Amino acid sequence: MNPYFNRLIQRFTVLYGQQKVASVFAGTAEQQEATAQAWEEQLRRTDVDVIKSVLNHLAEGGMDWPPNLAEWTKLCKQFRHEEHRPALPPPPKQITEAGREIIESAVSQMRTAGFDYLHWAKYPKSAQAILLLARGAKEDTRLADILAQHIADGGVNCQPEAKKQLAPIIESRRVSVSV
Numbered sequence: 001m002n003p004y005f006n007r008l009i010q011r012f013t014v015l016y017g018q019q020k021v022a023s024v025f026a027g028t029a030e031q032q033e034a035t036a037q038a039w040e041e042q043l044r045r046t047d048v049d050v051i052k053s054v055l056n057h058l059a060e061g062g063m064d065w066p067p068n069l070a071e072w073t074k075l076c077k078q079f080r081h082e083e084h085r086p087a088l089p090p091p092p093k094q095i096t097e098a099g100r101e102i103i104e105s106a107v108s109q110m111r112t113a114g115f116d117y118l119h120w121a122k123y124p125k126s127a128q129a130i131l132l133l134a135r136g137a138k139e140d141t142r143l144a145d146i147l148a149q150h151i152a153d154g155g156v157n158c159q160p161e162a163k164k165q166l167a168p169i170i171e172s173r174r175v176s177v178s179v
Helices: 003-016 018-024 028-046 049-058 069-079 095-109 127-136 142-151 160-178
Strands: none
Touching: 003 018, 003 028, 003 049, 018 142, 028 069, 049 095, 127 142, 127 160
């Protein structure tokens, strides 16, 4: 039994008509069975998306007659694109013992009384921290106060990269105040 081949023949019959399909796949019973088995093997090896692409191409008038196996294989190669294949699912996430220790250490620090959640804003190390601080200052008064302090003292508590990002903000505030 060749279910994939039989379904393909049904599709070819819809696309090309019974007469053309019968003429392409004609032969003795043994020849037809050998043809069906060869097609079935090829269809089982071919990705479903490639088969769909080839059938869509044929439906849009890609050929006047149903393809033989060699033509079908050539079409499959034409529509097989590695970059369109779905990626494998990510491997299951397993936390190593070292990773578990890092997580536990971070959680214990956060649970410690006196942990400063805004340390990154008070002592920014990067330009990205300043950008996040400026964006957050629009919504959060605590961040607005921290940004105002950095502007007032010229970024004393900022690392050099953060100071570079803070300079245009300070300058824009001076211009807006003087106007």
